[in-house]
Amino acid sequence: MSILEVENLSVSFKSYTDGFKEINHKVISSLSVALEAGEILAVVGASGSGKSLLAHAILGILPSNASISGSIKYKDEELTAARLATLRGKELALVPQSVNFLDPLMRVGSQVRTAANGGDAVSAQRKVFERYHLGKEVENMYPFQLSGGMARRTLLSTAMVSGAKVIIADEPTPGLDPVVIKEALSNFREFADNGCAVMLITHDIESALQIADKIAVFYAGTTVEIASVKDFVGKGEAIRHPYTKALWRALPQNEFIPIPGSQPHPSSLPSGCLFAPRCEMATPECEQAQPEMRELRDGMVRCIHAT
Amino acid sequence: MKSVRMVTLLVAICLISFLLVKNSPIDPIQAYIGADMLKVGPEQREKIAEYWGLDEPVIVQFFNWGSAVLAGDLGTSMIYRQPVIEVIGERFFNSLALMLSAWLLSGVVGFVMGVVAAMKKGTWIDRIIKWYCFTLASTPTFWMGLLVLMVFAVWLGWFPIGMGVPAGVLAEDVTLMDRIQHLILPVLTLSILGVANVALHTRQKLIDVMASDYVLFARARGEKGFVLFWRHGLRNVALPAITLQFAAFSELFGGAVLAEQVFSYPGLGQATVEAGLRGDVPLLLGLVIFSTIFVFVGNLLADLSYRVLDPRTREVRK
Structure with missing residues (x-):
């Protein structure tokens, strides 16, 4: 049973261009992912593919000009706005990207304490800090005094003290040195091993492969493939979607071949398969309609040619 | 430095x-x-x-x-036949009561208005506050003073029509209550106008704060409404508001000159106008020096308040 299930999610933004014309930008379209307890799901995609918005959509903190359709279920029950209000910060927690997500004028210890739910917040915060090797003096510091690694661990601490069952980590690794990255990732692994679920949103496929159980590949606002980490071996024969294959081949330790072209902007999406314009396997059929997500060899793929 | x-x-x-x-x-x-x-x-x-x-x-x-x-x-004032320093000292005491009350009142009321407008952005209450601020920001002080005088002193008769103390009463018989009564209308005039600046700045700043990453994260942790404002909004918006209010000393002084004139209130402002019109050169120059110091001190306090209150500058110096 999935603890968190996103089905057919679409997110669009209203904006105004010259001449006050209202346009709808669809940034996420018909997206489906599921998160199991005890598992790390890595959502991998290039920047601008709508990964962060997925996190914000699940937590219901999208800006007011965003509209959302589809369904998000937590423990088999629809996550309505009212239900979200009671779960946010208690069962669902976000680990944001950078130190900018900490209040610049509040001591970090107090900020972590505000995330605690019931019980003795101070001792909970001290315990978590100790666990993440944050010295006693850190709780009295302001965010600007933290190093990148300390800030990361502080952000992680907010999720830890909340006792959440599901953690959504948004790009937790960029700008960190390899040692800190390794440490941060192992923290997530530990968290999942304790029976919680982690959604790790990242563009760093290499780090994702190290600790995740499943990989969801994101392209232009939707998932193109959901595969087990085990499929990412050798020349990538077990991988289903041409985009995932291309990503795998582009890694330096593999063939180091870049993919030509770039991801389409939400305002000019192709009518058929979103990847077709850059795909080697594309046929006229691909441009007819966007392929549905289908099951294939214990994974999911959004491609009519995949075998 | x-x-x-x-x-x-x-x-x-x-x-x-x-x-x-x-x-x-x-x-x-x-x-x-x-x-x-x-x-x-x-x-x-x-x-x-x-x-x-x-x-x-x-x-x-x-x-x-x-x-x-x-x-x-500083020489001797020609109109008052008194040393300039004494004239300024005595006048300053009157003005200080006026300016300080107006400063506090407009600061607090303006801040609250700005906060309410920002938290209720786009609603009717926000529109009313904005409309009020824009209208008042373009209202001359003397005109507002006359209006207040007409309504509260002439028509309603609630307050004396002007001056610092009642006419025809011996100096030693003037009570504190008398002084306060004479102070209310000029303070009201200055405050009504003074709120616009603080309110509009606070509103904009709080809107920025509420759109920031850290407020987004606070929402993700389940904070909302008043708790969200109290924990993250207030501290981030109070700092610029305090600084702005100190830096507004010059406007306060300028406003006081006009308001004191309208209400014949014996403060520094009125003395300035008198000195200018009647060619009292020593007094005028003394007042120039004094007001320069006053405004400079205001800006200095604004500067210092930031250093003391903002941990980003305070902790670095430690």
Whole structure:
């Protein structure tokens, strides 16, 4: 049973261009992912593919000009706005990207304490800090005094003290040195091993492969493939979607071949398969309609040619 | 560093205002003698000019005046026949009560208005506050003063029509209550106008804060409404508001000049207008120096408040 299930999610933004014309930008379209307890799901995609918005959509903190359709279920029950209000910060927690997500004028210890739910917040915060090797003096510091690694661990601490069952980590690794990255990732692994679920949103496929159980590949606002980490071996024969294959081949330790072209902007999406314009396997059929997500060899793929 | 800036600023201000006064059509001798001017012959005039050193070059006159000021002697006011320093001291006390009350009142009310408008952005209450602020930001002080005077003093008769104390009462019989009663209308005038600035700035700043990443994260942790504002909004928006309010000392002083004039309130502002109109050069120059210091201190406090209150500058110095 999935603890968190996103089905057919679409997110669009209203904006105004010259001449006050209202346009709808669809940034996420018909997206489906599921998160199991005890598992790390890595959502991998290039920047601008709508990964962060997925996190914000699940937590219901999208800006007011965003509209959302589809369904998000937590423990088999629809996550309505009212239900979200009671779960946010208690069962669902976000680990944001950078130190900018900490209040610049509040001591970090107090900020972590505000995330605690019931019980003795101070001792909970001290315990978590100790666990993440944050010295006693850190709780009295302001965010600007933290190093990148300390800030990361502080952000992680907010999720830890909340006792959440599901953690959504948004790009937790960029700008960190390899040692800190390794440490941060192992923290997530530990968290999942304790029976919680982690959604790790990242563009760093290499780090994702190290600790995740499943990989969801994101392209232009939707998932193109959901595969087990085990499929990412050798020349990538077990991988289903041409985009995932291309990503795998582009890694330096593999063939180091870049993919030509770039991801389409939400305002000019192709009518058929979103990847077709850059795909080697594309046929006229691909441009007819966007392929549905289908099951294939214990994974999911959004491609009519995949075998 | 700051004190060097203060000294250079004062010297520059003194020189400029001295030259301006010197080149203005004010004749110090005529201003001193007043209506008796007809009884004074040209020879006597020259004698007075010589006695006062008016026949010396301008720059020498400036140094004469400047060295006297440095020695603590601002001269004698011609209209009040009192040392300038005493006039300013007494007037300043009256003005201080007026400006301080208006400053506090407009700061607190303006801040609350800005916060309410930002938290209820786009609703009718936000629109009303914005409309009020924009309208008042373009309202002249003297006009508002007259309006307040008409409504509350003339039509309703709730407050005295002007001045600092009741007329025809001996100085020792004036109660604190009397003084407060005379203070209310000028304070009201200054406050009604003073809120606009703080309110609009606070509103915009709080809107920015509420759109920030850390507020987004706080929402993701389940915070909302008043708790969200209290934990993250208030501290981030109070800092610029306090700074702004200190920096508004100059506007406060400017506003007080006009309001005191309308209400015939015996403060510094009224003294400034009197000194200017009746050619009381020593008093005018004394007031210029004093108001410069006053505004400078306001800006200095704004600067210092930031250093003390903002942990980003405070903790670094430790």
